[in-house]
Amino acid sequence: MKYTTKKWTTEENALSTKTVLAIALILCAFSVHAHSELGVAGGLMSGFLHPIYGFDHLLAMVAVGLWGAQLGKPAIWVLPITFPLVMAVGGLIGMAVIDIPFVEFGISLSALALGAAVAFCWRPHIAFAAVVVAIFAIYHGHAHGTELPSAVNPLAYGVGFVISTGLMHLVGIVLGLMTRWPKGQKLLRGLGAVIAASGLFFLASTVGLLV
Amino acid sequence: MNHVYTKTALLLGLALLPQLAYAHLVETRFGEFYSGLLHPLTTLIHVVAWLALGFLAGFQTLKEARKILVLFPLAVVLGAIFANFFDARVGSAQANLDYVNLASIVILGTGVIWAKNLPSYVVLGIAVFFGLTHGMANANANLSANGQILYLAGIMVAAYLLVCLASAGVVLLTQKHDWGKTAVRALGSWILAVGIIFSGFSLLTLSV
Numbered sequence: 001m002k003y004t005t006k007k008w009t010t011e012e013n014a015l016s017t018k019t020v021l022a023i024a025l026i027l028c029a030f031s032v033h034a035h036s037e038l039g040v041a042g043g044l045m046s047g048f049l050h051p052i053y054g055f056d057h058l059l060a061m062v063a064v065g066l067w068g069a070q071l072g073k074p075a076i077w078v079l080p081i082t083f084p085l086v087m088a089v090g091g092l093i094g095m096a097v098i099d100i101p102f103v104e105f106g107i108s109l110s111a112l113a114l115g116a117a118v119a120f121c122w123r124p125h126i127a128f129a130a131v132v133v134a135i136f137a138i139y140h141g142h143a144h145g146t147e148l149p150s151a152v153n154p155l156a157y158g159v160g161f162v163i164s165t166g167l168m169h170l171v172g173i174v175l176g177l178m179t180r181w182p183k184g185q186k187l188l189r190g191l192g193a194v195i196a197a198s199g200l201f202f203l204a205s206t207v208g209l210l211v
Numbered sequence: 212m213n214h215v216y217t218k219t220a221l222l223l224g225l226a227l228l229p230q231l232a233y234a235h236l237v238e239t240r241f242g243e244f245y246s247g248l249l250h251p252l253t254t255l256i257h258v259v260a261w262l263a264l265g266f267l268a269g270f271q272t273l274k275e276a277r278k279i280l281v282l283f284p285l286a287v288v289l290g291a292i293f294a295n296f297f298d299a300r301v302g303s304a305q306a307n308l309d310y311v312n313l314a315s316i317v318i319l320g321t322g323v324i325w326a327k328n329l330p331s332y333v334v335l336g337i338a339v340f341f342g343l344t345h346g347m348a349n350a351n352a353n354l355s356a357n358g359q360i361l362y363l364a365g366i367m368v369a370a371y372l373l374v375c376l377a378s379a380g381v382v383l384l385t386q387k388h389d390w391g392k393t394a395v396r397a398l399g400s401w402i403l404a405v406g407i408i409f410s411g412f413s414l415l416t417l418s419v
Contacts, residue, residue, distance in 0.1 A: 016215045023222045077393040081324065081400035088404035092411035155255050158408035162401045169397075 043153035047160020050144055051168065056107050056202045057140055059195045061165055063114035064133055065172015066195075070118055070179055070188060075126055079133050080169035084162050086134040087141035091158065094145020104206045106139030112199030118192025140165075243358040247365020251287075251349050252373070256312050256409075260345065261370065263319035263402045264338060265377020266395055269385070270326050271334055276378050278335055283342045284370040288363050290346020295359070298352070308348050313413060315341040316406035323399025326392055342370070
């Protein structure tokens with residue numbers, strides 16, 4: 001018996017590569033999540049992402065951390081502790097479907113006010129700073145609470161948005177450590193100005209000045 | 212073309228080969244142990260509260276913290292045994308147990324924010340009481356005698372490990388870094404916030 005070596009044409013080679021690639025792709029397929037916001041995992045994920053996807057939330061919470069770091073002790077821990085606690089109360093008000101007027105306005109205003117506080121290096125009494133942060137936290141919490149998806153585990157949703165909020169404060173605090181250097185202080189105030197400008201933009205959008 | 216078919220058949224064969232993965236070893240001898248170990252660790256109401264107890268233990272004296280490490284896992288196991296014997300997880304009793312366990316998140320979270328050395332009888336009382344209630348919530352009556360022992364051992368190890376690691380973390384953090392205490396207190400505020408949200412939510416759904 002004689003064996004002959006067949007020479008593969010370029011077309012046949014291409015076909016083989018395509019087939020192998022297609023099968024490999026099939027094997028790589030991930031599971032489909034048609035109802036992604038379900039149960040504990042869905043609750044954690046949607047709760048965690050809710051403040052991050054809302055850019056106004058994100059900026060305001062980073063600003064809380066920045067302001068705390070700028071004010072120093074005890075504000076550096078009082079503000080980031082006050083915010084999640086009062087936000088939880090706001091979240092409950094939202095879950096209870098109790099309306100608070102001008103929620104979106106309040107959230108946008110929080111980015112503007114807290115950004116401006118950092119930009120102008122505003123140093124009020126610690127109690128007053130905590131009250132300012134607490135008032136804004138009610139609005140943020142209310143927004144998270146009203147948007148609790150019905151299918152998710154509420155505890156997981158709460159854990160998700162509290163952790164997310166806390167981490168954003170932490171980002172602010174870490175960025176705020178720049179105040180140790182003279183140039184860092186200017187940079188921090190610049191960051192505050194950017195947040196305030198973004199807040200102004202959100203505010204203008206909320207009141208309908210920007211379409 | 213034969214070459215292509217061989218490759219295709221080989222790939223399809225390989226794709227069909229994988230067997231089921233047994234992550235929880237339920238069919239092995241120690242299956243119920245892992246089941247007991249994972250039950251509290253995969254339930255947020257227990258994980259959050261037990262972590263909080265660990266953080267609180269980290270703020271106590273070494274002597275008190277060691278007592279908590281012994282008493283809490285024992286109380287958890289006793290609670291589970293009690294629930295099995297007296298069928299304490301039926302109807303309204305289960306709901307009441309959930310409220311008490313939710314309250315534990317609020318109380319322990321407040322304790323972590325407070326970050327103070329509490330009197331011995333207070334901190335040990337808290338650890339034993341909530342150990343019993345969380346143990347009752349973790350009970351599983353539908354197991355054979357052998358399975359029950361392994362399951363209870365699993366819960367006890369979970370309780371010990373979580374509280375031990377959390378308290379050790381707090382001790383290390385507070386001793387090595389100036390900001391350690393602040394960071395743990397901030398974590399306490401997260402725990403309390405979660406407790407407020409979920410307790411309030413439970414009360415709201417109860418009143419509807």
